[in-house]
Amino acid sequence: MFSVLITNEQSSYEVAADRIELAVKQVVEEAGIVTGDVSIAVVDDPTIHELNIQYLNHDYPTDVISFVLEHAEEHLEGEIIVSVDTAVELAKDYGWDWQNEFLLYVIHGCLHLVGYDDKNPEAKVVMQEAERRHLKMFNIEHRIEPAE
Secondary structure, three states, X not given: OEEEEEEEOOOOOOOOHHHHHXXXXXXXXXXXXXEEEEEEEEEOHHHHHHHHHHHHOOOOOOOEEEEEEEEEOOEEEEEEEEEHHHHHHHHHHHOOOHHHHHHHHHHHHHHHHOOOOOOOHXXXXXXXXXXXXXXXXXXXXXXXXXXX
């Protein structure tokens, strides 16, 4: 059995827990994961900034951070931390709804948990194709360039 635990640690924005859970389950099912759990923490920019310093030595806020705790064959334990503040701000640049941007971050973080990487251009293209595929399941077209 696979489960998704969502904690909303900010109070500025409502998040759609059902969409978050469905997105995570779609990604892990496609990857052949059948057991385990992923926890999602919805946070603000100051919180993700502190976590980025603490765990990754990056002194800035970011959109999403993911941690694989255990990944073996069909089992996954992981954590995803997502900044709703960053989603709201960057969605304006891309000219789309912040909830779509936020869902993209959840999908992106989950793709990292199941083994996708975006460290080089070729891997980034593969990962963006996977993001597009998963966003389409919600009838959302992946954003490309910031709006002018």
